[in-house]
Amino acid sequence: MLTETQAWDVLHAVPDPEIPVISVTELGIVREVHARDGGLHIVVTPTYSGCPATEVIAQSIRDALVAAGAGEVDVETRLAPAWTTAWITEPAKEKLRAYGIAPPSGDAAVGGAQPIRFVPRKLACPRCGSTDTTRLSQFGSTACKALYRCQSCLEPFEYFKPI
Template sequence: MTTLPVTPEQVWTALAAVPDPEIPVVSVTDMGMVRDVTVDGGRVSVTFTPTFSGCPALHVIRDSIGEAVRALGVQDVEVRSTLTPPWTTDWIQPDARERLRQYGIAPPAPAGDSALITLDIEPTRCPRCDSFNVRMTGSFGPTLCKRLYVCDACREPFEGFKSV
């Protein structure tokens, strides 16, 4: 099969449609996981950083990225993962933060420029009623990157992203 010439912009557009396997309202590009796209003739290379080094969805993400690029007609696709630099919640796109909130997940506060990981729990706002009157009920949610909360104002449980 002949490889069709594609542009990096076409690849980025295709990757913007690849959903995060755990949060389908955001894509891998919305979450800032895709770090680099290189097109060299008929070969496309995509480098991504998982949100968590032990992410159980790592293979799903890699396969989904490869499928999205191959759907453009590219046969020679390399998908690489890297842990350097480590993913940070600061890479989440602003509009994706709002979609997370609408989905019922409190988006993370900015991690900031510090090279250190903060151990303090940042103020969390209920994604349903915007109240800060919330309490954490679990340090680890369904995934290691989230905590479990209950809002004492509206009484709704919700998940919140940890800032990293």
């Protein structure tokens, strides 16, 4: 059997299936770990309620914990409170940037209210740092990301939208 601390250690190594450079804990979707008779109870909150990776994440969590000797593992998906980009760790934001995804920024990224903007914010390109960027699509590879292009280096990049 694993302790809660040992379970957290295992979970820190479980990659997000869509962004493998960050773990499910760095993304902030693992909310709680509870030891119980015969195993563990894990609470996760997906990045949004329709996230297509929710089942894959739950199975990856089960597989990693069982392989580490956790016994029976049940994963509960909890939608409230809703996931927010404020739950992404600071090291994960740097990993996102290095991977080519602009991490969330602004007040909502640190847990505050997001101001209404009538002029779109210029994002810094995660590759070259230029703020001469253009949004190509409100949605990237998933609904939680938008697609941008840097006008300086001409590279496309995704932006993790503050939620």
